Amino acid sequence: MSDDTAMVIGGRPVLPEPGRTIPVLNPFDGHLLADIPDATAQQVTDAVTAAGEAFERWSRVPGVERARLLTRLADLIEANAERLARMETSDNGKLLGETRVQARFAARNYRFFAGQADKIYGSTIPLDSESTFDYTTREPVGVAALITAWNSPMQLLANKLAPALAAGCTVVIKPSEQAPLTTLATAALVEEAGFPPGVVNVVTGGPEAGAALTGDARLGRISFTGSVRTGQAIAATAARTLVPLTLELGGKSPNIVFEDAPLDRALAGALAGIFAAGGQTCIAGSRLLVHRSHYERMVTELAARAESIVLGDPLDPATQMGPLANKEHLERVLAMVHDARSAGASLRAGGDRPADPALRAGCFLRPTVFADVGPGSALAQEEVFGPVLAVMPFASEDEAVEIANGTAYGLASGVWTRDLARAHRVARRLVAGTVWVNTYRAGAAQAPFGGVRRSGYGRERGLEAIDEYVRTKNVMIDLSEDVRDPFVIKA
Incomplete structure (x- = not known):
């Protein structure tokens, strides 16, 4: 040594x-x-x-x-x-x-x-x-x-x-x-x-x-x-x-997409929130709450984007998502994915290890999207700490806030809206140390975090x-x- x-x-x-x-x-x-x-x-x-x-x-x-x-x-x-x-x-x-x-x-x-x-x-x-x-x-x-x-x-x-x-x-x-x-x-x-x-x-x-x-x-x-x-x-x-x-x-952070959200930016924010760093961040936007008017469109586009994410060597500039950090953690995340499927969540993308033989030696999990996740289910309540997204619909601002605050956690959250009054109003009501509006997973040395x-x-x-x-x-x-x-x- x-x-x-x-x-x-x-x-x-x-x-x-x-x-x-x-x-x-x-x-x-x-x-x-x-x-x-x-x-x-x-x-x-x-x-x-x-x-x-x-x-x-x-x-x-x-x-x-x-x-x-x-x-x-x-x-x-x-x-x-x-x-x-x-x-x-x-x-x-x-x-x-x-x-x-x-x-x-x-x-x-x-x-x-x-x-x-x-x-x-x-x-x-x-x-x-x-x-x-x-x-x-x-x-x-x-x-x-x-x-x-x-x-x-x-x-x-x-x-x-x-x-x-x-x-x-x-x-x-x-x-x-x-x-x-x-x-x-x-x-x-x-x-x-x-x-x-x-x-x-x-x-x-x-x-x-x-x-x-x-x-x-x-x-x-x-x-x-x-x-x-x-x-x-x-x-x-x-x-x-x-x-x-x-x-x-830990965290089980909500990323909330309202009916007046800039949808292209919200889609990118949702991807960044859960698939950047393989979802292995405490601030991961692992719960995506989408207004019913955009729900099916967002789920479909997210699933398609998830399936196209390039897995590979994290030192390669072409790679978009690397492996999970260790084998023990990979096995834990796979078990949570299995439990979510058994509980009836609708798997729209991923959910298993990649078939590419070049990736079998690594701790890889395909980017995973679940739709129609119940707010009280284990997948919506427990931290996965991996590239696993739970998508849930809501009909009103009050319902969105109720679902967002309905876990034992309170680390981060995201709000996507063009309505300035709503942005301030919802930010005030969310129980979280950080609220991002029309962005996600951003930090600054000057900004307190916890x-x-x-x-x-x-x-x-x-x-x-x-x-x-x-x-x-x-x-x-x-x-x-x-x-x-x-x-x-x-x-």
């Missing part, structure tokens, strides 16, 4: 204990990309210790210096964007065009939060007593555990690492063991940028490493992106240690993200010379 796949603890490369490695496979052809360490609980503890020791120094570094280092990191990510993009595509099967955009977007996030590092202000508070001066400071929470998923490692890491470093926190990062390579490569760029040893630590591994990290009571914050089930387990652990959480979990309900809590990106990594301290100074009554509270 080389230093390229070693963990980073306290600024040093750390190799695995004997017999403790995990293979990382290319989901397109199944070949071995690397063996990564499966960290022991002690190695994770060592990483948290190293981060805690570094925090004593890093938290006192002026914001302008943190900004300089973050800007340098953004420059390095941009300079290495093509290498990182190809690495991520090989790691999780996303199209190279997509991972190129995500590399640049990651750099944009580091640059945005560099601009915030010296602007983490407190406030002065006028009290009732003129003789009391009161102010607040916003101070870093300490060591933050950053845990990312396999579907977009570069971007998910930037969402967490950029505000954490800008706020003055030190971190222990644990990427998914199924797509860790760009995180390890980013750690090398962190060192090249000049961050002090121990500020950024990376451990890799499976459940033992994850449990050791999330169960460490010394943490000041846990930020997790992943499944609802794992998020619930982390929340249960954090309830015992009283470590605060940011959770970005969910409600089972989709999690807390916000990433935007100015709100800094709040996840700082805590407010109040300072109250009595300017008078009075001797107070020691047995009565002063208020």
Whole structure:
């Protein structure tokens, strides 16, 4: 094993204990990309210790210096964007065009939060007593555990690492063991940028490493992106240690097409919402709600477009959809498709693996469209996290909103209409952290992102993200010379 796949603890490369490695496979052809360490609980503890020791120094570094280092990191990510993009595509099967955009977007996030590092202000508070001066400071929470998923490692890491470093926190990062390579490569760029040893630590591994990290009571914050089930387990652990959480979990996002929608754009938005990245995004528009006046036309055109999507090598520019990220996930999605067919949903496209022998070694599923899906069915209620679309009709605005809000999730949503009043009205009524109008699956470093309900809590990106990594301290100074009554509270 080389230093390229070693963990980073306290600024040093750390190799695995004997017999403790995990293979990382290319989901397109199944070949071995690397063996990564499966960290022991002690190695994770060592990483948290190293981060805690570094925090004593890093938290006192002026914001302008943190900004300089973050800007340098953004420059390095941009300079290495093509290498990182190809690495991520090989790691999780996303199209190279997509991972190129995500590399640049990651750099944009580091640059945005560099601009915030010296602007983490407190406030002065006028009290009732003129003789009391009161102010607040916003101070870093300490060591933050950053845990990312396999579907977009570069971007998910930037969402967490950029505000954490800008706020003055030190971190222990644990990427998914199924797509860790760009995180390890980013750690090398962190060192090249000049961050002090121990500020950024990376451990890799499976459940033992994850449990050791999330169960460490010394943490000041846990930020997790992943499944609802794992998020619930982390929340249960954090309830015992009283470590605060940011959770970005699953979604079952509605994409709503009204009778006055720009249909060509809505069709493209529906395709982007579910088939881009193979549907392996928490914001996937997996429920398409279409007004009855356009329902059959939309279903027919979507099915035809789904059948024409080009599957293949995600490094090939001609490919429009790559494989799912791993074999276990493919089997799970296939099982959900089977259950939907058994429950009576009308399969209009896909639903099985491709027949092309050139694709049999990869984790491919044909783009799948189900029509006439019941709003209460498992397919309409449970996150698939794959290229599987559930299409449902509605007759009125009220019915559309009722169906849209009728799941346990609340991450994203889409509204397609030319009526400005309706756009604002429906956006207000939807229970979701993000509402897109006449677009879908768009993001910006300045725009806060996060969910409600089972989709999690807390916000990433935007100015709100800094709040996840700082805590407010109040300072109250009595300017008078009075001797107070020691047995009565002063208020």
